[in-house]
Structures are given as C-alpha cells and as structure tokens.
Amino acid sequence: MSPALESKHTSVGLTLALTLALAVGLSLAPVPEAWRPIPSLARGPVVPQLVALVTTSSAASKRKAVGVEPDAERNTPEVPVLPEEDEPELASAGSTDAGTPLEPVAPVAPVAQAEADSLGLSGLGTAAREGALRLEALREKMEARHVDLEPGCRRQGPSGCEESGLAPFFQALRALDEGRRTVPVRVEHLGDSLIASDHITDVARERLQERHGSGGKGFLYIDRPTRSGRGTRAGQASAGWEFTRIIDRAPPKDRLPMTGVAFASGNAGAQDVRFSVEDARTAEIFFLAQPGGGSVQVFVDGKPLQRVQTRWSPAEVASARVKLPEGARTLMLKTRGKVELHGVSLENGTPGVVYDTLGLPGAYAGVFLRTHPPYFRAQMRQRKPSLVVLMFGGNEAFRLSREWTNLEEIKQEAEQLVKRVRDSVPDAACLVWSPIDAAVRTMGGELVPRRGSRAVADIFREVARDGGCAYWDALGAMGDEGSAIRWLSAGLLNEDLIHPRAKGSNLLGHLFDLAIQRAYAASAPPRVALVDPPGLQHADKALPATFKHLLALEKGEGSRVGILQFGASPTDTRPFTEAVRGALTKRFGDAGRGFISAGSASEGLAAVGVTRELTGDWTMEDAVKAAAPGQAFGLGGVRAVGAPQAASRIRFCEGCPAAATPPARLSLYTLDGPGAGSLEVTVDGAAVPPEPPPPEPFTTPTVRVRSFPVTGPAHEVVARNTGGGSLTVLGAALDLEQPGIGYEAVELPEATAATLAGLEPQALAAQLSSRQPRLLVFAYGQNESARKDLDAQALRADYGALIARLKKDAGGAECLVLGTPDRQELKPDGTWEDAPGLATVVTVLPEVAREQGCAYWSARAAMGKGGMARWQAEGLGHTDGSHLTPEGEEKLAGLFLNDLLAAYESFKAQPPALAVEGR
Template sequence: MPPPTGPLRPPPSRQDRSPVRSPDDEAALDGESFDPPPKSQSHVALLDFLKARTTGLTLTLTVALALGLSLAPIPESWRPLPSLQQGPLGQKLLALVVPASFRGGRPAPLPEVDAASPDTPKSPALPEEDSPEDAGPEVATGPATPPPAVPTTPGIGLEELSAPTLARAVELEALRERMSAQHVDIEPNCRKARADGTCEEDGLAPFLRALGELRSDTRRSPVRVVHLGDSLVASDYITDVVRDRLQERFGSGGKGFLFITRPASAGRWTRSGRGSDGWEIARLVDTKWPRDRVGWTGVAFTASGPQNTKYDVEGSRVAELFFLAQPASGSVQLSVDGRPLQRVQTRGFSKTKSEAAFARVSIPEGAKTLTLTTSGKVELHGVTLETGTPGVIYDTVGLLGGMAEVYLRAQPAAFRAQLRQRKPAMVVLMVGGNEAFFYSRDRTTLDEVRAQMKELVSRVRANVPDAACLVMSPIDAGVRTMGGELVPRRGSKEVSDIFREEARLGGCAFWDAYSAMGGEGAALRWLEAGLMLEDLVHPRAKGSDLLGHLFDLALQRSFAKTHAPLVPVRDDSGLQGADTALPKTFDRLRRREAGEALRVGIAQLGASHTASHYFTDAVRGVLTQRFGDAGRGFIAAGKASPRLENARVARELVGDWKVEDALESAPGGLWGLTGIRAVGTPGAKLRIEFCKDCPEAKALSGRLDLYALDVPDTAAPEIRIDGEAMPPDAPLPEPLAAPTVRIRSFPVTGASHRVEVEAPSGSGVTVLGAALEYDRPGVVMDALGLPGSTAFTLRNMDAGAVDSQLASRRPDLLVFWYGTNEAGLADLDAAGLTRDYSALITRLRKATGNAECLLMGPTDRLQQDANARWTEAPALGSVLSVLPQVARDAGCAYWSPRAAMGGERAMLRWQRARPVLGHADGVHLTPEGYERLAASFARDFLAAYEQHKKGPPTAARMDGN
C-alpha cells in the first residue's frame, strides 16, 4: 500500500546537506578543524554596524537593511537572511540584530525547521563528542576522586555492571538526582491475549525470554535489537549506552548494522563505514526519497563508478551486505586487510523488478579492515558485522528529521525483507520529537500523528510477529519566545500520550522518556545545567548518556522481574569496610605521598589468581607509580615462567630439581610463603634474577634476601650474588636439631641483581625463594600464590615457618584472595571455612604485628554440565555468603572480584568479550582479564584512600604510627 501522506513536505534531494548549526558546532561534532568561509562585504559591514550601535534607532535601521539586502536581487550567499522562507521571520531578525547579552548571554536561537523548507523537520545539530571530563581512565594513577555518594538502592537496575561501568552509572545516578529525572518502568502491555481476555504474553516477553536464554547458555544465536528513530538515535549517544550495557550483561554479538558512509555531513562516524567522496546519497527524509527501493534502513548509497568504503572489523567473523538487486547492476568486491575476499554481484534475477537483497560472507579470524569497492552502477544500503557467537547486537538507524510518517515512506516489501533478515528479538521505535514540533506549529494534527504511529506499529508487528516491540515517547523540548523567554514547547506531552495509547493497542511495550527526563520544563533545566544544546531540542552527550542510562535500567528492571538470580546472594561492589579496616595503611600512604621516607608493605596471599602475577603486577604498577617503588619483593623458587617476564624477573633451574607444593603433600611441613619449595640434588643450580636489563643505578642501595631450608648434618649451599661468591656462613651456636627456615640477607648496590644457589657436593639444597628491596621509600607488594590452593591449604602449612617468613616481609597490609577454588568444592563445609579462615587471619595478623587486612572474594566461576552448558560452580553461593562475614568478623576490608567483573554469569561474558577476558576453563582469566580486574581494584582502593584523607584524623595519625 502507498505510504500515508501528511502535511510534511520532504527536504530537497541535495545529498549530504549539513544540519542547521553554526560552523563551530559542526567542527566540534566532526572533531576536525574548521576554517569559516570569508564573509561577504555586506556581512562585514552589517556586523561592524551592529557592534557600533545598540540604540532602538540602530536596531530599526539594521532590520530594514537586513530585509532590503535579503530581498534584493543579489547572490544568495550575500543575503544576511538567506531564504526568508526558512523559518519564522521574527526569530531570524531577533537573532541577527539583538546582542547575545540582551538574550541572557546565549547564542541566537537556531531555526526550528529545515533550511530548505518551512514544512520539513530540521536536520538537527547532533550532540557533540564527549568532552574530556565526561569520561575518565579506568585506573587512576594520580589523586583519585571518589565516586559520588549516591544511594544505589537494590532493584533500580545497577546489578551486573562491571566496576568501570558501575562507577560511571553511579555518576549518572548523581546527575539524575540533581536534574530531578526519574526512574520510570517500562509498561509491558499485552501482545497476546487469551480467549477470556487475560494476557498470555506481554510486549517485552520475546526479548526478555531471549536474554534469559543467553543467561542460561541455552541459546546459540544472537539476540538482535533494531532501534529506529530520529536525530536522537542518529547521534547514537542514547543507544550506545544501552548497547554497551546489554552487551556487558549478556555478551556481545558484534557491532550490528552500519551505514555505507555517514549519511549527513555532521555527526559521528560510529555507525557507518568511512566511504570515499563520490557516493550519491538519498534518504527517506529527502524530497525525492528513494521510492520502491529502501526499507527501514532509510538511506540509499549509489555508486555510478568505482567507490569504496572501509570498516574496522576487529573481533567480527561475519559480514552481511544489504543492497538493491536490480537489472544491469554491477558488483562489489569485498577485501580484508587489502586481500580479495569475495565479489558480490548485485544484478537481480528479474529484468524489470528491483528488490532488497543480501550477501553474507565469513571474515577470517584476526582481520582488521573490510573494504567494499564497487564496479559499475550499484546501490548499497548498509553492512552488518557480527562475531558469530551468542550475544546482544543492537542495530540503530536514526534519520535526521525522522518521524513515523518518514519510516512509512519505506517500500513495504523492502521494509519487510530487511526486518525479517535481521531476525530481531525486539524492535524499538523512538520518534515523536518532530511530530511534536509540527503539532506545536499547527502543521499537523494529533489525529494525523495517531494514524501514522498506529500504521508504523502495525507494520512492525505484521512483519516480525514473533519479535517484541517497544515504543518510546518523545522527550521534553523548549522554545524561545519573541521576547527571548524560554518556555516548554507545546506538543511533547500530547504526542507522548498518543504513543502510549497506540503502543497499548498495538501490543507493544511503552517507555515514557518524557517523564523519565523530568516532565514539562525538563529541557529548560537541562539547558541551564549544560545537558541540552541551545536549540532546546537535542541533549548534549552527557544528557543523552543520562537518557540511555535511564532506559537501560528500565530494561534491566523488567528482566529482573521475570528472571530470578541464579545465585541469590547479594554481591556488593566497591571496597567495603575500608574506613575502619585500613586507617593505618591509608595513613602511611598519605604520609608517603606527602614526602616522608616510608616503606609501605603489602603481602597478597592466594591461589592461581595471585600466582599468575598478572593481577598483582598491574596493581603494583599503579601503586608504585604514585607512591614510589621500594623493590620487587618476594619471588618463589621454581622453573622459568613467562608470567614473570613483564616484571623483568627471570628464574632458571639447572640440573636435577624437584619442585614440590603444599597442595599435593600431607598437612604440615616447611614451605615457602607461596607453598612451594625447590629441592635440588648435589650440583644442581638455581638462579633468580631481579630487574633484568634495568638501567644502571649505581647510587641505589638495597638488600637481597634468600629464603632456604637449613637441614641438620648438611653443608651450606654455595651462594653467588651478582656473580660474586659469598663467604661461607659462620657456624651456628648450636647444631640444628631439625630442618629450619633460614633467611640470609645480602647488601647490594644498583637496580639489577641476581642470586645463584648451587647444592654442595654430597648433599642437596632446598630453596624457598628470594626477595629484593631498595633502600628508598615506596611500596613493596609481594605476590604469594599457589595454584589450586584454598584457605585450608595455607592453614595446613607449618604455622611457625609461615609466620616467621611472613613477619620478615614486614607487611602493613595483608591481602587474602581465596574463595574461587572453594567455590568449586561440591562438599564445601561453609561453617568450617568460616571458622578456619577466621582463625588463620587472626594468627597471621598477630605474627605480623597486627597488620591490617583485606579479603577478596571469588571471581565468577562456572563449570560445564553434560550438555556443555555453563552452570554456576556448586559452592559459589556459599562462598559469596561466607567471605564478607569472615571479613567483618576479622576487622578486614572486603572486595568482590565477581561484582567487579559484573556479577552473575560475568565469566560467560568475559569469555565472549573481544579481547577475550575469561579463560575457556570458566575459572581463570586471560592476562587482559586480570589487568582489567586489577584496574577495577586499584580504582576502588584509591577511591577509598581519597575518601579517607578527607575524614578526621585517626588515632594512628595522632600518635604518629
């Protein structure tokens, strides 16, 4: 059927027409420099004249001059008021002749309609790129600003966000409160009724069901969302927040639909390729829109000769080309990283008919760029990029000036074909702003608005009947009166009410963005707060982020109502209890930062997360950069390991060695701090090298400590420090009666040092490890981890040996990171873990002079069932319940790595992330994953430290400890 007609006259067909904005606005949007064109003599004279005169007579003369020049038969570019039909004359004259100071210090109002037609929605100014203050680094290496203290009431939707995303969400929550914006729930409505009139399935059900399948790992295809809208969607500032959050919670399926090149001369490139200059562009919003050719994608990109466009495809494995198959059409060569991949013929089978068509290709793993090069005349509509794995894909198509009526211009068959090709789980319709504008200007009626939205909802439901659909209301907007007063614009509430009703009648869910923003007058408040552009229609980047935040949390609340947590335990994010548990540590860091020559020791005990060194290396880097580096600390004896290379540490075993660990041995026994000992036979050699290839630092002094076992009736090992043989040990006053841990300390000079140990002839040697510290202030952080161990493993090691070695490390802070392996124990004794872990912490704190303590919980841990589906580790819920209580009872701070990862099923999402963050075993992380987790920990630790500095002096400060 033909598209409905209304009072709207489309804009002219000129391609790539710039939105109405100042040159400075456009330069800010593009992120490029802008050299304004030279002003005509008429402009210069007029501006000089205005600057020199401000009296009423001058204003009158200026208006007359402006009118005269604008109506005179001179070139259009010379006119002070080009095309007087562009908009309300009074506003144009006011903007031209009244100084900004007379208008509240703000720039002149932008025209309310398109520059080419009084009846066409403007091509709006899109929100500018984020300013530096809008986004901070993931890890603060300088003074950190703690997150705002905002009540994050459980249930508003903040669950399952990783630490950096949650920190940003908390900031947006603080902004929401300041702006009186509201959490507004989605109205699900009913899409399928029973015979008795009750609702069998609501409007969101297919989408929420698909997300649940991703969550339970029963879905092997992506969950796609198609989001259609106007300029608010074209900027991708609202939808990018929603996309990022959904992909973080449920996994990413890829970038989704992208235009061939940017369909307007301003705005962001994020949802398009970067095309050559010769593409001819026709849009549904244009006067001669591409009839009988384009579906909901809305834009046709035509090449009459060779043209190309490039896409960043890192992480993508599947691409699909959307094009028009037509008679005598040409071809498109697809190339990956400069190498031909596949040629797509766009010629249709019919000799007379054109129709929407698609070509799907596989992208080689590791590909970085995909290039499309045309040959002959072709018409392309876009490209989709996907990872080929389960996850969320969020397509956005925003048309500048878009309305329900504009999307109804799409050729019905193409609309249906393109929508069905995407197989969406949900379609979102976000228009209404331009409808409200036309209604406020009496250029349309509410009946026409209702009829157009009814038809668009009907078309979506008919074309993809199994998909959820959701209608969003327009947001609030404002206008300036002739007197310069800012007032709410008429029409937003009326259009919102119509959309709510049509969503209900059409079986679509509805979200009231107008009320979420704050209702009538919100646009004026947002302008005052810098969240709105001067046009009073479009939010700036931060305002758009807030709208995306509110919509995302509404979606998450809807999901939570129908999907109970698989691990029903509250898992709070952030560093908990630090204010009372870590005052001495924070005071020492404060004094160190103020210039005192202090050493701050941190010893982290744990399992493989600690033993891998990736996490501790990243945290150590942040802390030493800020507070100073006092040395690498303890390194266990053992084989060569690539995990130590980033820290410039090297190990080597030569000869016959056996590396033993406490996990595989009977309880008791003398072990090094990591639960490891290296036992060598006569003549075996061990080498540990610190700060390998570091620059010379002759003025730097320090000490190198060797940890080993002295055994009765055996000769002492031969020890070399930096190639120099050390003198033999002096005889002990009394012969050894049993093996004993011995710590030998050697003064050293410089940054790089090497200790070598050789077993004497006739006897062996047992080495536990070595440590390097410098005689300079700063942080020393020891990583004391044994793969596969639990808190029970540390408990079972000889207490005297552990306590004496740990005391020698002089920690101010003990960090315990156990729990991930305990979560995998099907027969875990939760009461025993509480009792034994608490006793262990008490004992080690006493041995180290009452060092402060911090407990870290488990990462998210999954395991595969018989059907290869990922399920929660059997004791994960128990561990998540026990460890925070153990920390509270022991007077320790607590930090949840699982919450920082994003909570429930975070491991599944980290496995599917690009780059991959979660290991395929469902237990460990990749190096990139550990580094990201360390960034989250460092952020929370330093935020708590900064908060502590603002508090009153503690007893530790006042007594000088």
C-alpha cells in the same frame, strides 16, 4: 561629503538598521535556537551581540551549520545531526557555552548492593558502574526521574495478559545469560536525529553488551546519511556516493529499504567504503539486487576476498554474508557498475547483544512508512531482532505545534508503523518511546515548554498498548514538560532547545537502560537458577566410613570396598562410570568388575572387556516398560526370559592375558519360582553340579544367587534352560578377593528414581545384600527433568523413601546423590530452553540428599555457566540437548573425581580423633 557618498552611507545605514531589526525579531521569535542570529539574546547583554553581528561579516559563514539541510523534509525543524561539542566535566566547577556556571557535583557515594540492584546496576563492571553512579548524581541534580517501562501485552488470555510486550526480548536475554542461546540477541532501534549520531543508543548498547556479552558492532551505514555528526555507525566512504533517503522531499515510493537510506555508486564511477572490523568474524552486506546490477569486490586488509554480484530480476533487497579471516583489521567494499548498497553488519560470531541504530534527522513515524513495505519486511526478518524500538515523537510534536498535522494523523501513522513492525517480525518484542521535552522562546525572550509533547506522548502510549508493545515515557523520565529549560540552563541541551548535548544524551541513555534492567529483573525469573553449589556437598558428614576404607586401602590394608551406582544418564553411558572406575581402581586397587546385567551383545560393554550373548528364544523385559510396578527385576531393572534350550552367556575380561592372579568369585543371578525351567550352568566351559532343589517349592518369584570359586578376572558363565518352563536370568558378577575398589554401575535408559522404587522390594533387597556395597550412588533426575507434570512434593517424598530403604537393605551403606546434568529442549524459533522439570529436579535433589544424610554433587553446577549450550559448542554435548558426548561424559567424570578426591584429601587432613568409625 559628496551627495553620492552621502547617499551611499544613507543606503548602508538603512541596510544595517533593517538587518539589526530583522536579527532582533528572529532572535525573539519562537523558532529553533539554531536559526537565531543572536542565539542567547534573552540571557545576555544585547549591545555586544549586535556589534558582533554587524562588524563580523564572516560570522555566518564560519558558524557551524545546524539547520535543516536543503533536501531534508520541508517544514521539518530538526537538525540533521548536531556536531559533537566539547563539554565541561560535570564533576568539577565550570561554565557551559550557554554562560551558566555549573556547581560542583559531590563525589559519588558508595551504593549498597541491594540499592544498586534495585536501580538496575547489576551486571556492570567497576568502570561502568562508577559512570552510572555519576549519571545518577546528575539525574538527582536535574530532577529527572526513574520511570518504569510499561510492559504492554502481546497476548491476552481468559485470565488476563499471558505474555508481556517485552517477553521475547527478555526470554532471549535470559537464554543468553544461561548459555542456552547460540545466536545473537539483536535490537533494531528506529528513530530520529536524537540517535542519528548514536547518542542515547550508545549507552544502551554498551550496558547491554557488558551485562550479556557482545555480538559485535551490528548494522553500519555506508556513510553518515547527512554527512554530519559522529561517524561511529558508518564507514569511511568515498565522496561520489549518491544518497536517497526517506527524509528527502520526494523519495521514490517503491525502492527505499528498512534502513531508510540507499547508497548508489551513481555516475561518478567506482565507489568504495572502508570499515574497521576489529573482532568481527562475519560481514553481512545489504544491497539491492536489480536488473543490470554490477558487482562489489570485498577486500580484507587490502587483499581481495570475494566478489558479490548484484544482478537480479525483478529487483529485491538481498544480502551476502562474508566470513572474515581471523585477525582481520579492515574491510573495504569497492563497486563496479550499477550498485546500490544499504549497509553492512559486522558481528563476531558469538552469542551476545547486537544493537542496531537506524536514526534519521527529521524522521517521524510517517516518514518510516515511506520505506517499501516488501523491502522493510524482508530486511527486518533478515535481521531477526528480539526487540524493535520505535523512538519518535519530537517531530510529531513540532509539526503539531505548527498545525502542520493533527492528533488523529499522528495516531494513524504511529499505528501503521507498529503494525508494519509486528507483521514483519511477529515473534519480536516492540517498545515505543514518548517524545522528550523541548522548549521555545517567545517574542518576549521567555523560554516556555514546546506545545504538544505530552499530547503526543499520550497518543504513543495508547498506540503501544493497542499494538501489544511496551512503552517508555521518556518525557516523564526527563522531568516532564518544562524540564528542557532546566537542561538548557545546566548545559545538557543544545541552543536549538530540542537536542540534548552528549552529556544529556548519556543521561537519557542511562535512564532508558536502567528502565530495561528493572523490567528484566521484575519479569518472570529464570525457571532454573544455578543455585545448587558446585563441589561435593556434605561429604564430611555423609562419607566418613567410605573415606576411612579408602585410607586403609591406600595404606595397603583393608578389604574390598564396594560402590554400587544406580541410575539412568550418566550411569547408562559407560564413558562416565568407566572413567570413575578406572581412576579409583588405579589409585586404590581393583576388586573386580562386579555386577553385569543380563542381555544381548553391547558395544559399550565390549569396549571394557565384557561380552554378552543370548542364543535361542529370549525376551528382554525392563522395568520402564513393565505393565505394572512391583515385579522382580535385576539390579539394573532388566531381566532376560528364555524359552527351553535358550542360553545366556556372560564373559568377563575378554582377551585378558593369563597371569598369576588372586582368587575370585563368579556369581550368577537368576529368578526362580512357579513354572520355572531347569537351570544348567557351565563355568569356563565346564558344567557345574546342579544345585539341590529348595526344601519347599517357591510360591513367588525369588532371587537365587549361585557363586563359584575361580581364580583371576577372566571367566565365562553360561546359563541354559533345559526344562519345560522359562528361565529368567538377572545378571552375573565377578569379584576379586583382594583389597581394592569394586565399582559397579547398574543402569536402565529412560529410567527414573520411580522406576527403581517400583521394583519388587524383596528381590531388590536380596541382590543388594549379596553385593554388600559400602557406598550407594544414585544418579537420577535427567529423565525426570523432561516431565512437564513433575510433582516436587512427590519426588521429594518418594526419592527420599527409596534411598532410606536401600541404605537399610545394603546393611547401612553410606550414600551419594548425583544431581542431573543440564538438559535443554529446542523451541520452534531455534532457541533452547530448560527442560520443563529441570527447575524442580535441581531444587529437590539437594534437599533429598541432605534429609537422607547423603553427600550431594551437582553435575549441572559442575558444567558451569552456559551449561549444555557451551558444552555443545565445545563438542561435549549432543545436539539433542539432553545427553553428553563420550568426551563430555569423560570430562564430567573428571570433574566429579576432582571433587570426590578433594573431599577425601580433606578427610585425611583431619586429626585422627575426628575419623568416624564405619562398617
């Protein structure tokens, strides 16, 4: 061998020796696994690895890059985003890339409903629940733990915490579940590389949306901030976008948005980005409005839809909302000129959960403080989150272990970030994560827990508590310090000893989701649960006589069946009662309009052919506004008091055609007593002889009923005061003397059951005796539900006593209690909540009905899930949250009739011996 060749070989040998020594040294050093030339030196044969390192010259170039990008935070060891890896199914035997065999996981055993609910599995579908149970089996295998959220306290009061740190989020979810919320419940999750590829957060999002509904994809980046990892939370961007990020070494101090990344079209000309919009109905584009700003052309399925201009002075963050046509599949944004975009939010326009993931590799609390405070505040407020999650600590712990920071600095940065969030969205809940566990490898190849994780976790707990935020100990849930070593051996952690693999991330997301659900279930339950069952309750025992009379009418037998309904809403809204009356009279026959309260002209009555007119000096008085209870009023709680020469006119069946009709009875109800004026009555324009005075003058107000035989349904009665005193008219009635239904509704807006109970009992009893109803219907509760001081015990006792008394006064009539429709009140933040007394009403009324032997029908239950909010969206509920539109009243009447007639058909199907005799 020549000296030159020998010298060359000596040089190569020396190089190889030095290379091998360096490789071994780095592989044993306490650095991230991704930086080790021999990744698994401590767990496998050394020689083959050394040979492979020496003989494979292209290994380094072929290996996927998992180190820090050159422009990432200096001294930051986290990978930008780990690429997705193929993992063995944990339900079957196999081995991980770490070389450790996996034991088979036993089949998932069924879980009892109570146990599932205690875990937090309620609301999940079959597939999601099975997946959750598999992760439960994995949790037990890994000795991970269910760690409850520490709710924190947003507002302290004299007696302790008055509102937990999660209250706004849970209240929003509850409003969503009950259909009282018309806008999405948004979550802003800020974090580091653990969520940059949407691991962990994907499980939380999917579970929350399955339980509470999906509001859409939410916020998406223009491109992956590091152009690595999964692209599930970003668009498909052209190559010329220029990134500016808060994780860069020297980011600008006055321009970065809340999202942490700005995407500029740069000097490479026009840029574009495409998104799959799927079921989205709106796209909100977030950008920087700046001097000299260019434009963004919006395309949907290749067709131009809208152009957004970004020129503005001074520079500030802005957004533009674009409505997407139904059936749209792709959205493309194409820039022109100087444009800086921050992202796009895709939402479907329906209430549901929207879960935004804002994760950046290398981030820690101090990094997000680099965002421009006005931009952070403006964009956070634009998103209107119900919950902000701050998920940091891993990089803080690493920096602490390298003595690049200290505990005081970590605490100050975390406190400042919490304060920035709270100042930006004071009405939102906030939740702070602890770091998860990580490991390092010693010079001797031993795996040990990373120093500082628990210390940082304790600081974050303190910061959360002081800032009014909830806290979740993810480190404790993972299994505390040292758990990363177990996760690595089971293939749940990447070789860098920091980042969980996909299955490990799923387990963390599973534990986080169930912690949320347990806290949600343990929080204050909804004030009103839809516990009153749908359908007509107790009809078989409460309405046998009524049904028997209906059966007789259907067979062409029997006589008039009077049904008298008292109430406020929905009785005082004619569409409900008219729809019920129309359906019953059509099927069983019409026995006349029945009782009509005195009063002035009414459009609602005119629509059904009844007209009223008051001429002269009249005063309308009602029981709601009465100075004191115990006064005599008409059945509807009103009375018309006329001065001398004043006249009251009531006409039935205005415009009805003349025809051969059955005999009928027209009745006038007045109030006689001391100082009463003289009554002159005309029927169909003809004066009727005055009634002889009573044997002795009345010493107290007394109801007097005058009846006149007539023919057919179209008649008019006029009462005129011809004396010196006042004339009090209570109402008039028209009854056809033929078999059929006489359905009459007497109502008073703003009335409650207490209003009816406060009427003078003898006057009320006299009118009931005159009407002879076979069925009394009570429709109160709507106005009671608005009372903050509603006493359940008093309502139960007083309403029950009233029903018992009126049944007796009516001669033993049967009874039916109508439960209140849903009633909501608008909060200052734009969301709806149950009226303050609704829970009491919904609970008490079924009890009153049962105790008094009445049938019960819940209007609120009939409205179904979503209640008033859903009916408002469908044009069936008024914007006041309290009343229904005419269309809503008619629909509610149809639901009531369906249940009433279904109960009647069940009665008809009974053997004749079971039919109960009734009056």
